[in-house]
Amino acid sequence: MPRMEKKDNKAKTYEGERIAKRLARAGVCSRRDAERLIAEGRVAVDGKKLISPALNVTEKNIVTVDGKPIDAPEETRIWRYHKPAGTITTARDPQGRPTVFEKLPPEMPRVVSVGRLDFNTEGLLLLTNDGELARHMELPQNAWLRHYRVRVHGAMDADRLKKLADGVTISGIRYDGIKAEIEKKQKADASNVWLSVTIREGKNREVRKIMEHMGLQVTRLIRTSFGPFQLGTLPRGNIEEVPRRALKDSLGGFFAQRKKAKK
Numbered sequence: 001m002p003r004m005e006k007k008d009n010k011a012k013t014y015e016g017e018r019i020a021k022r023l024a025r026a027g028v029c030s031r032r033d034a035e036r037l038i039a040e041g042r043v044a045v046d047g048k049k050l051i052s053p054a055l056n057v058t059e060k061n062i063v064t065v066d067g068k069p070i071d072a073p074e075e076t077r078i079w080r081y082h083k084p085a086g087t088i089t090t091a092r093d094p095q096g097r098p099t100v101f102e103k104l105p106p107e108m109p110r111v112v113s114v115g116r117l118d119f120n121t122e123g124l125l126l127l128t129n130d131g132e133l134a135r136h137m138e139l140p141q142n143a144w145l146r147h148y149r150v151r152v153h154g155a156m157d158a159d160r161l162k163k164l165a166d167g168v169t170i171s172g173i174r175y176d177g178i179k180a181e182i183e184k185k186q187k188a189d190a191s192n193v194w195l196s197v198t199i200r201e202g203k204n205r206e207v208r209k210i211m212e213h214m215g216l217q218v219t220r221l222i223r224t225s226f227g228p229f230q231l232g233t234l235p236r237g238n239i240e241e242v243p244r245r246a247l248k249d250s251l252g253g254f255f256a257q258r259k260k261a262k263k
Contacts (some may be wrong), residue, residue: 017057018057019057022057037065042066077128113126118208147198149196149220165179229250
């Protein structure tokens, strides 16, 4: 009887890391945006333009974006930024509106945002030089809580507000449970109310869409926290780096996973 060869069930290992991950770790952009840059023909490895993100690279490879070499991955850093209303969270805007990144100090390194705040939303926006971390914090399964203060105008139904904890479906899109509580009413006008709202998913314009579904007009929207990071008393338009010790305490799981992946 012929001897049967033993199958190797171990997964194959590949040298280096995916190009999108490399771009993210260098703070160029998120992994998702890296795929877009590659599709646009803006990324090259060792002088050869990429046509697919299905490529692994090592530290020996020279990676360029728009002809400029990307920086070597630096130690992960995060900043708290108090985004003012009337700015857009993007690197450039076709409509010419002011962007968040135009407002940053000139000495800031290249950073990406953790999620986004829409044009008229203000409050806490996290910025990081580590695109991989930004992606990690944005993933719904990591369940980072986002807290908002919302001023709304309209007839308030407290019972209906409580039912948002069970989730709601709007235009075919399912939003998971939302915690919404009445904070205070404006003395001059009882129809203007401040709400405290907590969400986990952070879908596009989620808070505004839910309030509109409730028949309420949002007149002001402020994000006060994202996960363990707080807006606090940071003045509008100001930026402040999160201390390294606090960063490691808050994101120990992420750093442990990264260290394990490198072994």
